[in-house]
Amino acid sequence: MAKIKILYAEDDETLAFLTKDNLEQNNYDVTHCQDGEMTYEAFKNNEFDICILDIMMPKMDGFELAEMIRKTNTQIPIIFLSAKTLKEDRIKGLRLGADDYLVKPFSIEELLLKIEVFIKRSAKSEPVDKSIYKLGKYQFDSKNYFVVSGEEKTTLTQREAELLKLFLDNKNVVLKREEILKSLWGDDDYFMGRSLDVFISRLRKIIANEEGISIENLHGIGFRFSTTG
Structure with a gap:
């Protein structure tokens, strides 16, 4: 069975390394990008099953990135990861088309669970x-x-x-x-x-x-x- 492909955007090198390593240990294929523009280029040129996006990034923030992704693909699940804790920021993310939102610091177990839920729902075949x-x-x-x-x-x-x-x-x-x-x-x-x-x-x-x-x-x-x- 082909691995689930994750597009992961995060400019914090330490956090990105730890998160990517944990995801790969759980048999996910992870493409990591350090800024919004690089992430969008990766998205346009590859097929992914889920997007995990930081909000505060150089060149293009996660909100703008999610909006651009949604213009071409409304189905791919998007999870925001952010240190922003304001309710308004979370609601803004959802209105732009995100499916979920995790506040930093987050547990890798919770992230894995959310990914698993989305992938299972995407894979379900209905009568x-x-x-x-x-x-x-x-x-x-x-x-x-x-x-x-x-x-x-x-x-x-x-x-x-x-x-x-x-x-x-x-x-x-x-x-x-x-x-x-x-x-x-x-x-x-x-x-x-x-x-x-x-x-x-x-x-x-x-x-x-x-x-x-x-x-x-x-x-x-x-x-x-x-x-x-």
């Missing part, structure tokens, strides 16, 4: 009859992460697709916030709750033009994906 969903005038392809309405096609990130699929598998059913968090992240801490709000906001914008569909916020409980279809 044909459960991969295509009808949402009023929309059609959602959960295997290929896109929503189509007429000639308009919107490609989702992996997190967005997983969340939308969870809602569609539980239409008109109340899903508790902690159930959603544990299903998608395996955790229900405060930051993951804030992350969930960002992804739900993005999904609401995607389905905003369909009158028969809505994502209801049940205060203090969770959410309900309501549809008349």
